[in-house]
Amino acid sequence: MVSIQKYAFATVLFISTVLPCFAAESNITASxxxxxxxxxxxxxxxxxxxxxxxxxxxxxxxxxxxxxxxxxxxxxxxxxxxxxxxxxxxxxxxxxxxxxxxxxxxxxxxxxxxxxxxxxxxxxxxxxxxxxxxxxxxxxxxxxAVADKLEKFTEPIVMTAGFLDGLNPCAIASLVFFMSLLAVAKVKGRGLMLMGISFCLASFLTYTALGFGLLRTLHLFSGFPMMRHIIDIGMIAVLGIFALMSFRDAYRYRMTGNPNDVALQLPEGIKRRIHAIMKEGISVRSLVVGGIVIGVLVTALESVCTGQMYVPTLVVMAKSGMSKAWGYLLLYNLMFILPLVVVFILTYFGLRTPTLLEWSKKNVVVSKVLLGSFFLVLAVLVMML
Missing domain, CATH: 3.40.30.10 (Glutaredoxin)
Incomplete structure (x- = not known):
């Protein structure tokens, strides 16, 4: 009888103390x-x-x-x-x-x-x-949240895009031809510096003006969500195509070394027109005027090719708001003319045209791979911002 009472007491004690703890834990974790x-x-x-x-x-x-x-x-x-x-x-x-x-x-x-x-x-x-x-x-x-996070990368991306655009084989090929004309015309020293400054300044202002006009157009479309969406989808598709073509150009040029195998380049008609403008510009009595004329016209014509990078980057700029976009536009164009400035300075201090030509040939594959990779980066940004 005592034994039964002990078991009964233990059972009651277990029910009254231990089970409530399990029940409490179960209720807490359930809720x-x-x-x-x-x-x-x-x-x-x-x-x-x-x-x-x-x-x-x-x-x-x-x-x-x-x-x-x-x-x-x-x-x-x-x-x-x-x-x-x-x-x-x-x-x-x-x-x-x-x-x-x-x-x-x-x-x-x-x-x-x-x-x-x-x-x-x-x-x-x-x-x-x-x-x-x-x-x-x-x-x-x-x-x-994503837009805020990606916004932090907009400035370095704009800078990189501008610099790569300046290294675009389209621009470099024209620059090499221009340097060869200056060498033949024996333009050097102070004359070379005057021509270089006027050319780079005209190129900067012309490219900035083109970007300003495109940014204004994109800003007008920003009030129409459907149009903005169509632009984004179209830009992503175009960037994907440009990336594939750039990688293909890099591969084909590395295999053959033939410039004609490069698809993304200036049409022959525009190349001839650029060469003619450069020849006429050098013959102008004033080197400053000649540099300005060449800078304006050549930059405008080259935009047919360099615009492959410029336009998508402008779309990314526009997504940052117009107040920031103007600053990004100036930053992009400063980076765009940086290779031009460097080449003129090096030429002033003795860089020879054959050396520049050899470098430009080696630059094709690397620049095409970089451009293709950056086209993909821009496509992601356009999609996410």
Whole structure:
């Protein structure tokens, strides 16, 4: 009888003390499960490793104690979320997989997830049993997060685009011809410097004026969302085509060394017109006037080729707002004429035309690869901004 009473007392004690703890834990975790935000790239190797090596253990040990939100970063809205998390949590590295627990504990990459996720789950569940525990603060998602993040890169991208445009084989080929004419005409010393300054200044002002007009046009279209969307889609498609053509040009020129195998170049008719303008400009009595005439007309004609980089970059500039776009326009054109300025300075100090010609030939493949790569970068920017 005493034994039965002892068992009865133990049972009552267990029911009154231990079971309420389990019930309390169950109620807390049911009403406030641990939140796991899982960012991944569809089809990545680490994604399969997480699925096969982490998820089964997570499910087995903590079923009912957590909720998981899956975010494929191939979806634009999820990229916006990821960018917001990176900004709020100071995440600087990018991995194919990432988990954020309770909006504050970050595990970036498979190794970090494998080593720390389950331990963190134990800690988060334990925290929920403490008196005064408060639910984690949800990270608010801003639609402009990606645009804000990409905006930081706009200035260096504009600078790089302008410099690459100045190294465009279209512009370099004309410059080499111009330098050879100056050498034949024995223009050197002070005369060369006057011609160079006037030519570079005229080129800068002409290209800036062309960009100003295009920016104004893009600004007018900004009030029509459908038109803006059509421009973006068309620009992305054109940039993709230009990238492929640039890579093909690089490959074909490297194989043959024949300039005629390059597709993205000035038409022969425009080349002949440019050469004629340069010859006429050098014959003008005033070197300054000749430099200005050559700079204006040649830059305008070359824009048929150099515009491949210019126009898409202007679209990116316009997305930054017109107040910033004007500054970017000037920055782009300063970088565009930088190679011209450097060549004139080197020529003034003794650079010979054959050396410049040899460099220009070696520059074709590299510049085409760089241009093709940058076309792809611009396509991504146009799509994301």
């Amino acid at each position: 406030s499960p641990v939140v796991i935000d899982y960012f991944y790239e569809a089809g990545c190797a680490d994604c399969f490793r997480v699925k096969n090596q982490v998820m089964p253990d997570l499910q087995e040990r903590f079923e009912g104690f957590f909720t998981i939100n899956n975010y494929d970063v191939g979806v634009k809205s999820n990229v916006i979320r990821l960018a917001t998390y990176q900004e709020k949590l100071n995440i600087v590295s990018n991995k194919p997989v990432m988990m954020v627990v309770d909006y504050k504990y970050v595990f970036n990459g498979f190794d970090a997830i494998k080593a720390n996720l389950l331990k963190q789950m134990d800690e988060c569940i334990a925290e929920r049993q403490e008196t005064g525990w408060k639910a984690p603060e949800v990270i608010e998602i801003r639609d402009g």
